[in-house]
Amino acid sequence: MREERIVSALQKALGFAMIVAGISTAAVQLAKGNAPARDGQAGTATMQSSEAPRIENAKLETRAVGASLDAAIRELAGKAEAPEWVGYSVDEVAGERGACCDNNWNDGNCGTCRLEKENGGTTSTSHSDGSIKLEGARRLVVLYRLEAKQVVKIRVASEDCVVDAGGLPFIWLTGVKAPESVALLATYVRRLDFEEHGERKIGSGALTAIALHADASADRALESFTAPEQREALRKQAAFWMGAARGKAGLIALQRMAKADPSSDVRAHVAFALSVSHEPEALDEMIRMAHDDTSSHVRGQALFWLAQRAGKKAVGIITGAIENDPDTEVKKKAVFALSQLPKDEGVPKLIEVAQTNRNPAVRKQAMFWLGQSNDPRALQFFEKVLTQ
Template sequence: MQGVQLVVAAVLGLQQPIVVPPVAPALALDALHAGAWQDEQDPTDSLWRAARQAFDRGDYTSAANLYGDLTRRYPSSTRAGDALYWAAFALYKNDDLNQARSLLVTQQRRYPKAATLRDGNALLARVQTALAKQGDEEAARWLSIQAQPPQPPESPEVGRNAAGQACPDEDDDDDVRIAALNGLLQMDATNALPILKKVLMRRDACSAGLRRKAVFVVSQKRGAETEDILLNAARNDPDSECRQQAVFWLSQVGSDRAVAALDSILRTATDPELQDKAIFALSQIHQGRAGEILRNYAANDRSPDEAREKAIFWLGQERSPENAAFLRALYTRLTGEELKEKVIFSLSQMGGDDNGRWLMEIALNDREPVEMRKKALFWAGQTGTNLDQLVGLYDRMQNQEMKEQLIFVYSQRHEAAALDKLIRIAKTERDTELRKKAVFWLGQSHDPRAVQALMEIINQ
């Protein structure tokens, strides 16, 4: 009894409020304009602060004027180039696209070392796209020029460029080029798709990053040609990440051809990540043979267990009687505990009376491994199995571990009957370890009846 009382005393101690000493307030950092608060002697400081405050409150006209005034009055200051970007951004927010474009071009020409230059280039692509949609010929020409892929080096080596040097960082150029391609695709897909195909046909080592971005841009346009491009990239691109992205975006196509290609990739791929993407893509296609392919793969003993687990998981996310019946039947044929556990979890996610009854059958089956029984019992409790059934089960259960699991299941149910059962176990259970478990979980409850029960146990 002393051991149980010590546990109760400790539990009650944990329920007392903890007094936290006051903490001095920390200084807030300005994330929007990192480094904006410079030396007080900086003559641009007051203008910068006023412009920032105007921008933050949505007064974009005032913000653009103040940022522009800073650049005009202090063109050689360290903030001048960044002020042009923020002025252009404010104008963009106000739909003053022509003036925004002018300021961004000025930033590129006069302030090539500005901290916001890369953001400015990306914003310029957005501005040009918006202008091109309005019929601006200059913007349309800019998009077409920027969208053109760069010339690949001759005789490239894997991982190095033609000069034998490591690939340069092309992120800035690639980001602008991809933004331009995306804009061109939105307004003129006929001209954009051939350019994207050229990008994806490149095989020089330094083009992999650009090809990955191009796959995403292609995926944003629906149509037969889009499907052809994605299928080709999924099957033939030498870059693993590029293939994975193409497979992922095939889920948005959903045609019979796409499903057949995903089936082939799933069965023949040796790259586990590519298989994972194929499984996910098939799980997102709710028509045709996609579900059948996933079920066949999950049932195939020759498939890798980790990939089968993922197939089982995604089958559980598609709540259909067909998938539920398949998973219940599959469980009886499985030998690996991890696969069995995944089936239990997937059926619990589906919900439904049939699956709830099945979980309880597994929990009560003495021939099942105790870990599987415990997991089935836990998920049965989580998915709304009748509490009266769970409460009545404790006294009939002989297995110690299963009784411990039942105590935990009661603790996760917030009905009065579950708390009543925990109190009875804490007061009357002959097994000291089980009583301690019940006492512990009573201590996690904020119900006054739990506190009263713990006090009564201490005073016994």
């Protein structure tokens, strides 16, 4: 009996101590202007957790996603009369690039993403100091603006952005699975208003978000957007993200598009997408397009983007097109491509073309771009021509 009384006394003392500690903690929080947050209820004006960015100027609430992300967003949108934001995070695609609102990237860290700033946009930006997060995956923040019982805007930000919600309600969802996120975003990409601009460009925002997901489901979704039956505007944008963000899987899709897409405009855009890819084989596909594509427009665009990559292989293909392409317009575009090379590579080649090419239109084009170069070697060449 004595032992039982001692245990009971200790339990009461411990319980009292815990209550006092809880009251003390709450008092400290209240003194700082914060209230203890509870699951499913509004939190403080600033929040940061292991998977959330720093969220400021918001009426915060944290919820578990529940049965499915699609159902959660539908439920929230169905109740949203006034503007509010919903966000969650998933693993971000690997690389040095980060998604930051309004190109606000400073010293390798994203600044403040002001969600309610007029004409705010999202820019994919490289770290200015070349740093890469090596331990663990970076998190991508996906943001939905709800109003009038529908999703009206989709944006993304990197985890190191500070998100300013402009004083609006902000619901942070936890436990979101990347494949569900991709599937939901894809429904907005496939909408008929994909090509809308301004405040209605929901599809473009959704496409950007998909492209920056690390999950393999993003590769499959993007590839589905490049199918020939899809709209050209969608195929072009999807091609860009294949090159800019999707690595080897993106390159494989671009190689297929370069050979099989029925639109010369889309294939020309594929040449650009290949130029922003970091995969070594992308250069080889650009060379093939410059040499073999049936469209003179595509060959010319491939030559132009090859010039931006420079290198001996690119120079050889460009000069080869000047000599051997059957279309004079392609030859002229190749001359322009020479003008885009670093001057120590481009100017001597332009002088050579101006001196020796048999096509007068091509020689004239070379002379024109030499005149635009402001290079002393070009001036010496003109003096020599004029004094002969």
